[in-house]
Amino acid sequence: MKVREIIEILDCEVLTGNVNLEEEVKYGYTSDLLSEVIGKAHPDSVWITIQSHLNIVAVAVLVGIKAIVVCEGKTVDPKVVEKAIQEKVAIITTRENSFRTSGKLYEAGLR
Amino acid sequence: MSEIELDLISHLSEYKRIFSFLTAEDIMKKELITLTPENYLSEARVIMRDKRISGIPIVDKEGKLVGLVSTERIIRALEEGIISNKIKEYMTPREKIVYFSPKDTFEKIVETFERYRYGRYPVIDEHNKLLGLITKHDILRAILKQFHSIYIHDRRREEYLNREVSILASDKFIEDKASFRYDINTQSISEAGEGTALLKKVLEKRGYHRDFIRRVSIGTYEAEVNVVIHAGGKGLILAFFEEDGVVVFVRDWGPGIEDIDLAMKEGFSTAPDHIRELGFGAGMGLPNMRRAADRLVILSQSGKGTRVEMVFNLKEGRD
Ligand SMILES: Nc1ncnc2c1ncn2[C@@H]1O[C@H](COP(=O)(O)OP(=O)(O)OP(=O)(O)O)[C@@H](O)[C@H]1O
Ligand SMILES: [Mg+2]
Numbered sequence: 490m491k492v493r494e495i496i497e498i499l500d501c502e503v504l505t506g507n508v509n510l511e512e513e514v515k516y517g518y519t520s521d522l523l524s525e526v527i528g529k530a531h532p533d534s535v536w537i538t539i540q541s542h543l544n545i546v547a548v549a550v551l552v553g554i555k556a557i558v559v560c561e562g563k564t565v566d567p568k569v570v571e572k573a574i575q576e577k578v579a580i581i582t583t584r585e586n587s588f589r590t591s592g593k594l595y596e597a598g599l600r
Numbered sequence: 601m602s603e604i605e606l607d608l609i610s611h612l613s614e615y616k617r618i619f620s621f622l623t624a625e626d627i628m629k630k631e632l633i634t635l636t637p638e639n640y641l642s643e644a645r646v647i648m649r650d651k652r653i654s655g656i657p658i659v660d661k662e663g664k665l666v667g668l669v670s671t672e673r674i675i676r677a678l679e680e681g682i683i684s685n686k687i688k689e690y691m692t693p694r695e696k697i698v699y700f701s702p703k704d705t706f707e708k709i710v711e712t713f714e715r716y717r718y719g720r721y722p723v724i725d726e727h728n729k730l731l732g733l734i735t736k737h738d739i740l741r742a743i744l745k746q747f748h749s750i751y752i753h754d755r756r757r758e759e760y761l762n763r764e765v766s767i768l769a770s771d772k773f774i775e776d777k778a779s780f781r782y783d784i785n786t787q788s789i790s791e792a793g794e795g796t797a798l799l800k801k802v803l804e805k806r807g808y809h810r811d812f813i814r815r816v817s818i819g820t821y822e823a824e825v826n827v828v829i830h831a832g833g834k835g836l837i838l839a840f841f842e843e844d845g846v847v848v849f850v851r852d853w854g855p856g857i858e859d860i861d862l863a864m865k866e867g868f869s870t871a872p873d874h875i876r877e878l879g880f881g882a883g884m885g886l887p888n889m890r891r892a893a894d895r896l897v898i899l900s901q902s903g904k905g906t907r908v909e910m911v912f913n914l915k916e917g918r919d
């Protein structure tokens with residue numbers, strides 16, 4: 490599934506412009522604990538979380554995560570967005586919670 | 601010595617490189633009970649029984665070693681009915697005693713224990729003066745005293761133990777040899793990871809495989825973040841590019857880890873609440889380091905900071 494499709498499915502806002510829109514994502518991982526993500530998420534994943542601070546970009550880069558979905562309508566600092574663009578990680582925000590967001594993507598076939 | 605005790609010694613020999621800086625005088629027990637050749641075997645027997653010791657060095661008036669009496673000798677003396685004789689004629693004489701000099705290395709000591717299998721060895725100076733005594737308990741005690749704690753995880757143990765670059769090599773020595781250096785100096789959690797990001801760029805430039813870079817970066821990031829969160833933010837990252845892999849060394853001058861085995865457990869964390877709110881403090885950092893690296897050595901002394909050494913081996917067909 491492409492990052493572009495994820496945005497369509499979730500019907501939400503992308504903060505990082507064109508970054509990674511055409512990248513292929515195979516897995517999803519939902520967690521707010523950074524080390525958990527580092528240890529367990531697959532590369533080429535979309536990461537669903539309520540964290541929105543700068544370190545999420547570093548974690549995504551480490552793991553090889555293509556897109557982060559920030560849930561619960563959390564605001565993402567422009568500095569974080571800037572860093573994400575620089576590091577080529579897409580950041581998407583939604584008002585929905587992590588459960589519903591994960592559910593929608595699961596339904597659409599992500600594992 | 602029993603089989604179990606011998607086994608203990610052969611385990612120790614696996615670590616001889618790590619503790620190579622320990623010498624006989626660091627290890628030996630200095631508070632000694634001694635007797636003279638003029639004492640009686642029966643006196644030795646009483647001391648051994650009451651103090652629960654297995655051997656007594658015999659010295660002359662000037663404190664020079666002249667012999668040794670062991671429990672085995674006392675048992676035989678009892679059987680032979682000579683327990684009320686003087687020690688003089690029945691002790692192991694000086695020339696038959698295997699002994700150490702104060703500067704003898706840990707390696708030599710362990711090898712001697714393996715070779716002779718006696719329970720105790722005196723340490724004497726060049727004038728034959730008795731300085732101390734070493735039993736296997738003294739070796740263990742010295743190790744435990746030296747390090748508050750040490751943790752070693754290794755997939756290829758033998759190779760590790762023979763490597764030149766090691767966490768316990770003097771700092772100066774390894775700093776000079778490092779091909780990458782980053783000084784961690786920040787209290788701000790949002791700046792944690794910058795050293796890792798730089799190292800990653802260097803690794804990419806050098807053309808390592810993406811999975812290999814991922815492993816190195818994960819291990820280094822976790823160690824770097826720990827320095828910022830748990831150690832006051834002052835530390836050092838060194839990396840060594842070697843033929844068969846990369847060695848990363850992260851040290852800090854923070855409070856140290858009180859119980860490393862506990863800290864290694866998944867889920868154990870002492871991170872404060874404001875840090876946990878940011879998603880740190882899952883207690884997964886050290887386990888992630890262990891998983892990412894082929895070898896992880898952590899050395900931490902309370903009050904003296906923490907040293908982490910990770911070895912990432914390039915694997916044929918994998919990285
Ligand atoms: N450099 C260090 N200095 C002092 N204590 C440390 C250091 N590194 C780890 N610790 C101790 O070990 C514990 C476990 O570390 P670990 O990295 O596994 O988890 P964490 O940092 O608490 O959480 P996480 O890494 O999942 O965000 C820490 O909570 C801390 O008590
Ligand atoms: Mg940690």
